[in-house]
Amino acid sequence: MTTEELKKVTANHIVDARGTACPGPLLAAKKAIGDIESGEILEILSSDEGTKHDIPRWCEKMEHDFLGILEEDSYSRLFLKKA
């Protein structure tokens, strides 16, 4: 998805993992994904740089659709669609 398209996405669930280091955001994502239905969108807020590599790889393995990343000043917003 392009940045413009991502900006229009509204997540069904947002999980705020800012202020936690590896593997905090990953564990938060794992927990949150259980709370949403297949096809719904999860947004993860993370201030951990490594998360930007970790979440796409995690999505590959779990077969979720990774939609992309929006950068904010001090954190990133990561979007994915549950498989």
Place this chain on the structure above:
Amino acid sequence: MSTEIENQILELQKKVGKLEKGTKDQLSMVVFSGDLDKILAAMIIATGAVAYDMKVKLFFTFWAISSLRDPKKNVSGKNFISKMFGVMLPKGRNKIKLSKMNMGGMGTAMIKGLMKKHNVASLDDMFKIAGELGVEINICEMSMNLMGFKAEEMIDYPHMNICGVATFLADASESKVQLFI
């Protein structure tokens, strides 16, 4: 002809059965070192693996067992050497030291400060999370006995067993990932 096909199907079924019983999405890790940095690495990998939907089995042996001691628990009936070991080895995860740059405890204190600053979960948190996520901790009975530790002085952890090397090998042989730390 049809019996030949039937036989082939049977053979395939057997092979598929073996594959299914083969490697699982599982991580088996030998946790051998009792150093703060290495235990921390082990716990980060273990909890991360759960997020990857892997079953996680940790086999704590030798020096690592010290990190599982509960500082609040005291057991009686130890002989002199066991008591000596008990005094000389760290009593619990908050007493273990860095493998490098400990500098009489200064390095360890500094790393703990840095961990807080960088929002890295403490060992207390890591063990709590691991317990909630179902990470299994197996303690090697032989090294526990060797060091004079007793099962009663270990921490309260929801998925803890005392076992031998065969349990580790059985777990490891069906795990996709095996590590030694």
